[in-house]
Amino acid sequence: MKIVLQHLTKRFPNRNKKIKEDVIAVNDFDFEIPDGKLIGLLGPSGCGKSTALNLICGLEKPTSGRIFFGDVDVTDLSPEHRGVGLVFQNYALYPHLTVRENIRFPLENLRGDKKLSKEVMEEKVLEAAKLVQIQELLDRKPNEMSGGQQQRVAIARALVKRPQVLLLDEPLSNLDARLRLQTREELKRIQLETGITTVFVTHDQEEAMSISDMIVVMKDGVLQQKGKPQDIYDEPENLFVASFLGTPQINVFKGKISGEKVFIGDAAVMDAKGIADKDVFVAVRPEGFVIDDNGSLECDFIAREVMGRDTSFIASHPSFVGENIRAIIPSEEVFDGKNRKVRFRLKPHKVRVFDGITNERIRL
């Protein structure tokens, strides 16, 4: 089931009653989520991504705009009539019910012609439990399980009615680092196995990058960019997207374009054919630095962190925005650290230039 959002806007009255102006949580969202894909809604906290999810789910009503599931306009439908499954950030498993009763709960709500017999219910519960691999935990209570197991139960409960759309609110944020890795792969597997269109919200770019078929990046209620993870990483449309995606973060320098060349400080680092002179931000991915004694960018060397395969070079530069430059260099690269200086050459395809005022991408 594809999901179409048409000019979706959600305003909330300001909490601070003195301010008359509304808070715009979601501002003119207009995009299509293709059928059967795993979509990551990515953005920093408070950017409106959970509101966007609640709008799709129906727990919130949009101020304006329409939502379609397939060709059906569901904007005015309440959540129970939309056929969505929702997984909450802290799972919302009913603590007094066993895992089996939790998963069965949505089935027991079916009325009229849809009413199921006990046997069919049990069958469906087992099927869902099998899908998330918790068959042996069915008689436990939620508080007798680990976070990862609870998460699986929550997913099973959301899936047991075979919803058209599965929505997950920060599904991995309550798990520890190792479980998170494991669970996100699990999530991908479950999505592939069921083929249900799945939207999940996250503030963790790595999480979104690793499993999504498509990422939607948001900031302050405004859609910044959408597309395949690698495309967004390689071709960010503005400085925010560039710095939000990727670990370690992209290195941003203040620079300028002058005489069709890109400068960081006095160093000309790239050509900029046909672009008028202006102030810019030069953003370099950590893997975009090459140590080269003839390189144009001279930085003050601070430290070197060897991490097996790669080495992190920490350096500083007067034009750098933020704390320290972090460059990732293959470990076999030789560097003696004399004079406490290091010279870099930049790989052009790892450097992105953004307008100094609008922060929009300047394509060179």
Added chain:
Amino acid sequence: MKKNVTAWLCLLPAILFLGIFMVYPLVDVFIYSLEEGYNFASQSYQGTGLYNYSYVLHDPYFIQALKNTFIIVIITVPLSTGIALLISLELSSIKVLRDFFQTVYFLPYVTNTLAVGLVFMILFKKTAYSDGLVSLLIQLFGGPSVDFIDGPYPAKMFVMCFYTIWIVMPFKILILTSALASVNPMYYKAAIVDDTPKWRIFYKITLPMISPMVFYLVITGFIGAFKAYSDEVALFGTDLNAAGMNTIVGYVYDMLYGNSGGYPSYASAAALILFAIVFTITTINLMVSKKTVYYQ
């Protein structure tokens, strides 16, 4: 060793206090209840045995008090808890004027029992000048004139239960509204997404979540109702035996200080019978709760 001494020293005030005001009287009551033919004036008794219990259990006044107490317990505890739950549910679902209604429902709690009794008199008592407001209303709809205070037993019991429920309700509403507020709204959202009917949300989610509080109210409600006395006095005056509205605690009081009083042995026996009843009921409650109450 030194640690032990410090611990006992710290416990001493509490032990003394509880010993003098709780343990000693309890033991004393037990002893009194076994002393036959106790004489107040000479502080002497003729023998020991279970005669006091036998006397109390055969005393028609005690039987009447026992009957009254049980009726009050059986009617008021479930009704007051149930109605309080309904009101609390309504209170937590409304948005406008919620604080106002909460205050209104809480008012009886801060009002003096005897003052409330006076208001009930005006509502229900038949005097030379008026039949009482409620009776007048009944007559307006073609019913007979009923004297709720000095009239037939069912009418008196009705007022008694009505009054008790009204008095105990505010506290229950207070406890239940805060219990309801402590249920994480996320559970309701999850239930709504799963198309759960309202009654089922209440029965399957809300009720189990607040069950410890409901249970607490039922237990304290039972104990409180078994100890009913002051409310009866507020409505029917001090001569409860004459009104036929005495309770067990009232009987104990009468045996000690009433017009026909001066029998601490009978009073002690009655008090211990009450204790046995409350103990039994509470034990049953606890056993039932093990299966039905969910603790997080």
